Amino acid sequence: MSYTPHGSYVFGSGREDSASTLHKITLKDLPASWTCHFQFEPTLETIPQRNRHEPQYTFTTPAGKQTKLYARLPMIALIFANVVDDKNTRPTDPLQPLISSSEIDRIKSQLADAVRFYWIHSGMKLFLDLEPLVVQEMLKRSNLYGDEWWYPPRDSVLKHYLTLSGKDIKNYSGILYLTCTQQYDTTLKKYLLAGKGGAFTNGVGTGKGYGISWWDVTKPNHNAGNNWLMVHEFNHQLDDIFLASGYPEYWFNHISPTIGTAATFGEHFDANAYILHIVPPEEWYNLKHTDLKTTRDADMDGIPDNDPSLPLDEVRLGSDSTKTDSDGDGVSDFDELSLSTWISEGWGETYGGHAIFPALYRTDTDGDGIDDRNDPYPCYHVNPEVHRLQSAGSQLLRPFAALHDSHINASIFTAWDDSSLHFQFVTDRNVPIKLMLDAGADGWFLGRGNFLIMVTPVGDSNVQAQVQIFNATDPHKWPFMDESLTNSIHLQSSLRREGQSFVTNLSISRNTFLGLTTTEGTAIGILIGFQCVFDEDGTKRYVDLFEPNRFFTIKLKR
Numbered sequence: 001m002s003y004t005p006h007g008s009y010v011f012g013s014g015r016e017d018s019a020s021t022l023h024k025i026t027l028k029d030l031p032a033s034w035t036c037h038f039q040f041e042p043t044l045e046t047i048p049q050r051n052r053h054e055p056q057y058t059f060t061t062p063a064g065k066q067t068k069l070y071a072r073l074p075m076i077a078l079i080f081a082n083v084v085d086d087k088n089t090r091p092t093d094p095l096q097p098l099i100s101s102s103e104i105d106r107i108k109s110q111l112a113d114a115v116r117f118y119w120i121h122s123g124m125k126l127f128l129d130l131e132p133l134v135v136q137e138m139l140k141r142s143n144l145y146g147d148e149w150w151y152p153p154r155d156s157v158l159k160h161y162l163t164l165s166g167k168d169i170k171n172y173s174g175i176l177y178l179t180c181t182q183q184y185d186t187t188l189k190k191y192l193l194a195g196k197g198g199a200f201t202n203g204v205g206t207g208k209g210y211g212i213s214w215w216d217v218t219k220p221n222h223n224a225g226n227n228w229l230m231v232h233e234f235n236h237q238l239d240d241i242f243l244a245s246g247y248p249e250y251w252f253n254h255i256s257p258t259i260g261t262a263a264t265f266g267e268h269f270d271a272n273a274y275i276l277h278i279v280p281p282e283e284w285y286n287l288k289h290t291d292l293k294t295t296r297d298a299d300m301d302g303i304p305d306n307d308p309s310l311p312l313d314e315v316r317l318g319s320d321s322t323k324t325d326s327d328g329d330g331v332s333d334f335d336e337l338s339l340s341t342w343i344s345e346g347w348g349e350t351y352g353g354h355a356i357f358p359a360l361y362r363t364d365t366d367g368d369g370i371d372d373r374n375d376p377y378p379c380y381h382v383n384p385e386v387h388r389l390q391s392a393g394s395q396l397l398r399p400f401a402a403l404h405d406s407h408i409n410a411s412i413f414t415a416w417d418d419s420s421l422h423f424q425f426v427t428d429r430n431v432p433i434k435l436m437l438d439a440g441a442d443g444w445f446l447g448r449g450n451f452l453i454m455v456t457p458v459g460d461s462n463v464q465a466q467v468q469i470f471n472a473t474d475p476h477k478w479p480f481m482d483e484s485l486t487n488s489i490h491l492q493s494s495l496r497r498e499g500q501s502f503v504t505n506l507s508i509s510r511n512t513f514l515g516l517t518t519t520e521g522t523a524i525g526i527l528i529g530f531q532c533v534f535d536e537d538g539t540k541r542y543v544d545l546f547e548p549n550r551f552f553t554i555k556l557k558r
Helices: 101-121 155-164 226-244 269-277 333-337 483-488
Strands: 002-012 017-026 035-038 057-060 067-084 126-140 174-185 190-193 200-202 211-216 291-296 349-351 385-387 398-404 409-416 420-427 433-439 450-457 463-471 491-498 501-509 523-533 540-544 552-557
Touching: 067 101, 067 155, 101 126, 101 174, 101 226, 101 269, 126 155, 174 226, 200 226, 211 226, 226 269, 385 398, 385 409, 420 433, 420 523, 433 501, 450 491, 450 501, 463 483, 463 491
Parallel strands: 067 126, 067 174, 174 211, 349 540, 385 552
Antiparallel strands: 002 017, 035 057, 067 291, 174 190, 200 211, 398 409, 409 420, 420 501, 433 450, 433 523, 450 463, 491 501, 523 540, 523 552
């Protein structure tokens, strides 16, 4: 290490100047992937005297040649497989069965989905090294959680089962505490997982040395899948880790412009992906409660070559580990990764049909005849342009997109005129349709032009259209459904049957107060979903035309 004065600068009050030396510290011959923590101790005296140490600063040297650096955060998921809801069990209920191994595999798969989400959207800089630990013993729920309304995990239970399995709690920075609690459904005459989608988190700030998130596991096809619960709840743990590491600016993922956490994104997974994307790269390498690891990256594009211990690498992506742009389409492999959230099961929504995710080895990912470099939506086989009706009063709408899914087949037609935005849905099943509009395409959590429109069939020839406005303009309120604005919106809707098909028409009148304009060049975010029954229990989800929880931007053209 060497320290040398370097140059000088002058500062002062304007009446009396004084000179000060600008100092430079040079560190030589540093190893790769090496982290340095440092502080300055100014000589300036203050009244009253203050702590003369500045905040701690950190830097990490680059990874070595053909090497990738990432932060590993050790985690364990304690899964209690067979939990009896002893406070709500009736004497007449039959004996509770053991949960199946396929259900345990489903839960593990959903948690792995969340791990992959963090890996991809951190730019492959954060690896949640999650170890599942399944407890098969039949246990009472009241013995696993405290009596408080937020039902905190019992520390003694956590430590007991970790110790029983030869695990030391000190080796983990993050913990998931999951209970497969079952309740008997008297209508369906069977036991079902009782999780309702709620969860809680304590961060590392509690002083225990680890963060912990807990919830009752949700059943298949539940709106809040366990992948979503982990993504959302672990983000609270991560928030606390960033705070402990000296980065308080990390976004709280309860989105609201009132706290400065709103931008151009949709809901749920889309919002959480954005939060991870905006973290400065160097901060990932300076997080407390993590340790730095390296893996081989021959082309140094940020994607590991072949490392089965990590959630994703070049081998599994089908890309070329010797090229930064495997398919030579002008979009780097690393940049192509961010074209999608990589989620097929979102909050209450499922990516319908043949889900298209970034294909780093194809120049035309969606097969629409447009190279990825020139395609505004490389993962969607659809033209984002919506054209004007050809003549006044004409109902000639142009094809926009088609959806072919095991739950529903649908063709969508669109158009616009000076007064309205028009949609037509031709489906093989008579189901409710959800249309979300983000007027101005500025993000769901900004402005008041956020339309949630439900079109519900009443028989085969009648339909009911209802709209809610998500208002994010009140500086004193979190975004909310504003009933006072719904009367200003005019909808026209109809339903008719044509053979085996159902034709639903919907027109939304322009509303400049809410930001919905129908003029050439206008950009509007849309999300389209069809509510379908997913299993024999009658569980319903929306089959989405595009990625779940994410908006697709259309542009009005002549």
